[in-house]
Amino acid sequence: MSGSVTGAGPIRALFVLAIVLFAAWLTSIAAMAAEQPEPVHFKPGTTSTIVRGTLKGWDMKEYALRANKGQTARLEVRSKRINWLIVRFYPADKPDGDNDVFNSDNSNAFTWQGPLPENGEYVIRFFIRRAEARRGGSVNYSARLEISPAGHPAQSPQSR
Numbered sequence: 001m002s003g004s005v006t007g008a009g010p011i012r013a014l015f016v017l018a019i020v021l022f023a024a025w026l027t028s029i030a031a032m033a034a035e036q037p038e039p040v041h042f043k044p045g046t047t048s049t050i051v052r053g054t055l056k057g058w059d060m061k062e063y064a065l066r067a068n069k070g071q072t073a074r075l076e077v078r079s080k081r082i083n084w085l086i087v088r089f090y091p092a093d094k095p096d097g098d099n100d101v102f103n104s105d106n107s108n109a110f111t112w113q114g115p116l117p118e119n120g121e122y123v124i125r126f127f128i129r130r131a132e133a134r135r136g137g138s139v140n141y142s143a144r145l146e147i148s149p150a151g152h153p154a155q156s157p158q159s160r
Helices: 008-034 130-134
Strands: 046-054 060-067 072-078 085-091 111-117 121-128 138-148
Touching: 046 060, 046 121, 060 085, 072 085, 085 138, 121 130, 121 138
Parallel strands: none
Antiparallel strands: 046 138, 060 121, 072 111, 072 138, 085 121
C-alpha cells in the first residue's frame, strides 16, 4: 500500500502562488517609485532653471513643476543628438494627447514656448526615439525651463 498525504498539492500550489503574487507586488511598488517625476525647483526670485540628464536605450526621465493658467512656459533643449530625443510637456492629469514638442531643424537645440492652459502640476518627459532606443543609443541633454508670470511672455536669454 502506497501512502500519500492528501491535500498537500493544493496547499503547495497556493503557497507558490502567494510567493509569486508577493514578488509581483514588490516589483510593481519599486517600479512606481522609480517612475515618480523629479521635482523642478526655482531659486527664490528666479523664473527659470536648468535640468540635465543622460538617457540610454529605453530610459525615460520626467520632471514635475507647478504652474498656473495664463503663465507662459518656455523650454530650450540642447543636445548633440537632439534628433534622437522626444520631449513631451503636458498637465500631469492629461498625459494622453498631442503633447510632443518637436525639433524643427537639425541644429543641436530647439525651443518651445506656449501659454499654460490650467492651474496645477505639469510634467516634462524626455525619452529616446524607438529606433535609437532599440540600438541602445545614449543621449545627453540640457534643458532650460522658464515659467513667466501671467501676461508676461517668456524671454529668450539674448533679450535679457
